[in-house]
Amino acid sequence: MTGDDKIHLSYQVEGGDLTRAGEASSGVKQTLRKLGIDPGTIRRVSVCMYEGEINMVIHANGGLAMVDVGLDDITITLTDFGPGIPDIDKAMQAGWSTAADSVRDLGFGAGMGLPNMKKYSDEMNIKSIVGVGTTVTMVVKIPS
Amino acid sequence: MRHSVALTLKKCRGCTTCIKSCPTEAIRVRNGKATILPNRCIDCGTCIQVCPHQAVRSLRSDVREALERFPYTIAVPDPALYAQFHNLNDVNIVLNGLLAIGFDDVYESAASAELLADAMDAWDQDHTTLKPEISPACPAVVRLICIRFPDLLGHLAPVITPVELAAILARRRAEEAGVPPEDIGVFSIVPCSSQVTSVSAPNGLHKKVLDGALAIRDVYLELLEPMRQLGSGDLLPLAGGRTGAGWAFSGGEALSRRDKRYIAVDGIVNVIKMLEEIEDGRMPDADFIELRACTKGCLGGCLNVENPYTAKMRLKDLMGNLPPSAPPSAKARQEVTDILESTEKPEFLPTFQLDPDRRKAMEKLMAIQQLEDRLPGLRCGSCGAPSCRAFAEDVVMGRASVDDCIFRVRARMQHMAGNTDADDYLPAPFRRRKETPAASDEEATS
Ligand SMILES: Nc1ncnc2c1ncn2[C@@H]1O[C@H](COP(=O)(O)OP(=O)(O)O)[C@@H](O)[C@H]1O
Numbered sequence: 001m002t003g004d005d006k007i008h009l010s011y012q013v014e015g016g017d018l019t020r021a022g023e024a025s026s027g028v029k030q031t032l033r034k035l036g037i038d039p040g041t042i043r044r045v046s047v048c049m050y051e052g053e054i055n056m057v058i059h060a061n062g063g064l065a066m067v068d069v070g071l072d073d074i075t076i077t078l079t080d081f082g083p084g085i086p087d088i089d090k091a092m093q094a095g096w097s098t099a100a101d102s103v104r105d106l107g108f109g110a111g112m113g114l115p116n117m118k119k120y121s122d123e124m125n126i127k128s129i130v131g132v133g134t135t136v137t138m139v140v141k142i143p144s
Numbered sequence: 145m146r147h148s149v150a151l152t153l154k155k156c157r158g159c160t161t162c163i164k165s166c167p168t169e170a171i172r173v174r175n176g177k178a179t180i181l182p183n184r185c186i187d188c189g190t191c192i193q194v195c196p197h198q199a200v201r202s203l204r205s206d207v208r209e210a211l212e213r214f215p216y217t218i219a220v221p222d223p224a225l226y227a228q229f230h231n232l233n234d235v236n237i238v239l240n241g242l243l244a245i246g247f248d249d250v251y252e253s254a255a256s257a258e259l260l261a262d263a264m265d266a267w268d269q270d271h272t273t274l275k276p277e278i279s280p281a282c283p284a285v286v287r288l289i290c291i292r293f294p295d296l297l298g299h300l301a302p303v304i305t306p307v308e309l310a311a312i313l314a315r316r317r318a319e320e321a322g323v324p325p326e327d328i329g330v331f332s333i334v335p336c337s338s339q340v341t342s343v344s345a346p347n348g349l350h351k352k353v354l355d356g357a358l359a360i361r362d363v364y365l366e367l368l369e370p371m372r373q374l375g376s377g378d379l380l381p382l383a384g385g386r387t388g389a390g391w392a393f394s395g396g397e398a399l400s401r402r403d404k405r406y407i408a409v410d411g412i413v414n415v416i417k418m419l420e421e422i423e424d425g426r427m428p429d430a431d432f433i434e435l436r437a438c439t440k441g442c443l444g445g446c447l448n449v450e451n452p453y454t455a456k457m458r459l460k461d462l463m464g465n466l467p468p469s470a471p472p473s474a475k476a477r478q479e480v481t482d483i484l485e486s487t488e489k490p491e492f493l494p495t496f497q498l499d500p501d502r503r504k505a506m507e508k509l510m511a512i513q514q515l516e517d518r519l520p521g522l523r524c525g526s527c528g529a530p531s532c533r534a535f536a537e538d539v540v541m542g543r544a545s546v547d548d549c550i551f552r553v554r555a556r557m558q559h560m561a562g563n564t565d566a567d568d569y570l571p572a573p574f575r576r577r578k579e580t581p582a583a584s585d586e587e588a589t590s
């Protein structure tokens with residue numbers, strides 16, 4: 001194995017299906033556990049994954065979650081072809097949410113997803129074009 | 145890890161029923177017989193309940209032998225015991241029955257459960273357990289957290305079960321009364337294999353506090369006749385623990401805690417889902433989470449006689465006949481608090497790790513992924529593993545041979561025989577003829 005070989009994992013996330021959200025996160029956790037990654041890092045990755053997954057489910061009608069596990073870090077890439085985010089700075093604010101009331105009634109849409117993804121990852125980058133889609137990339141470093 | 149769940153090889157037919165129900169994928173069928181991977185088993189007893197041939201069992205308990213081992217024997221019954229009997233209206237009959245069959249003293253786990261609830265309410269005021277606080281009362285759940293949810297270990301309340309606390313207190317009482325320590329034997333009467341395992345491998349105590357565990361169903365048989373003969377006149381009033389008895393059903397522990405917004409989850413599959421949610425930061429807005437591996441709680445444990453639904457109705461009736469419990473004294477609370485202080489946090493057991501060296505673990509994982517891509521994905525169980533992924537891992541880890549997959553072997557034989565029509569007999573990944581799903585749909589409809 002060479003230094004830049006990575007483990008690739010990918011998951012299709014269905015839009016609108018809140019009951020199945022969390023499956024990708026659960027799969028990633030099991031894989032990271034097999035690699036002996038420390039519990040704290042696994043927890044950070046699972047929060048980032050889950051929040052990203054949920055956003056694709058409720059705001060973007062689903063998407064693709066890809067995870068690349070390297071020796072030093074874990075990169076999570078979430079891509080969707082949803083409505084896009086018009087004002088990323090605003091979306092990043094704690095408590096800001098455009099979630100519909102029907103979603104809020106289910107306990108989602110507190111506007112803490114993106115801020116928490118930022119908090120639990122070491123790097124985060126959002127690329128979004130209105131009407132085209134959104135790609136969120138997060139890097140979580142593995143302590144040596 | 146030590147275990148109480150074991151197989152009777154003579155009875156096992158290798159039917160693979162158990163391998164898919166095990167929550168930690170701990171069972172494999174090898175050479176026609178099931179085997180348990182010891183560092184993965186949490187002794188939850190699910191396999192005991194699903195085996196159609198009664199080949200999986202919890203270690204046998206011999207009540208007579210237990211009674212002869214020590215000059216002074218104390219019984220610590222789990223309240224699930226009370227719920228096993230027809231037409232019973234007084235818990236005292238069970239407790240006096242235990243004395244009648246030869247126990248010298250009885251200390252109810254229901255009574256220690258109440259002490260524990262009281263001391264934990266006080267504990268919460270001057271300690272910071274991560275919220276939501278997770279109950280440590282089900283040993284199978286604690287072991288599950290140790291191997292699969294290590295980051296949640298900080299949410300566990302001090303790790304001691306009511307039965308363990310009862311054993312410590314009962315032994316102290318006997319010693320205070322002048323019984324020589326070496327003469328005392330303390331035996332729990334338990335509903336499950338997980339509590340049998342806890343005798344020799346307690347989750348949060350640094351030394352053993354019990355001398356053995358007896359299965360409720362074994363004690364039940366011994367009790368039937370003596371209980372029938374007990375008249376109501378000569379009963380010693382031993383029963384306390386009205387709210388503590390409720391710990392035997394799901395939600396009973398949570399109800400005994402003061403001012404807690406709680407969630408009570410029963411059944412190992414539901415428990416895993418809840419722990420996943422907490423791990424993902426989907427923190428339920430609750431102070432306390434009660435988790436029980438068995439359906440309906442301990443009344444659903446694999447060593448009971450009665451089904452959990454009937455048992456719950458009976459236990460509620462029995463609880464209704466008991467006087468309300470008095471709150472524990474300040475002295476009793478202090479004694480229990482000191483015991484809580486002496487418990488240890490259980491440790492993470494990295495049993496799923498492929499290799500201690502991360503680079504090697506990654507290489508193994510890649511090999512597993514590659515092999516999995518070449519397996520049919522049918523989860524048929526014929527190879528003896530619960531899924532094709534688990535089988536791929538077994539092969540890479542040297543626990544199985546790739547030829548244990550009958551589809552791979554069949555594919556190879558057909559190819560060797562030069563049979564080009566073999567495709568018709570093979571699952572998709574082995575077919576030579578590549579067809580698109582759309583094309584085969586059309587074939588099916590034409
Ligand atoms: N993948 C996405 N596609 C479109 N909009 C998104 C996406 N992710 C987040 N947003 C927007 O950003 C807002 C804030 O997101 P977040 O912090 O996760 O809060 P919440 O999901 O609770 O609304 C959302 O309400 C939504 O308007």
Ligand code: SF4
Binds near residue numbers: 165167187
């Ligand atoms: S007791 Fe539970 S964990 Fe152990 S082998 Fe049986 S089902 Fe699996």
Ligand code: SF4
Binds near residue numbers: 442
């Ligand atoms: S729920 Fe109760 S009976 Fe079942 S394993 Fe846990 S402690 Fe034992």
Ligand SMILES: [Mg+2]
Binds near residue numbers: 054111113114
């Ligand atoms: Mg969100």
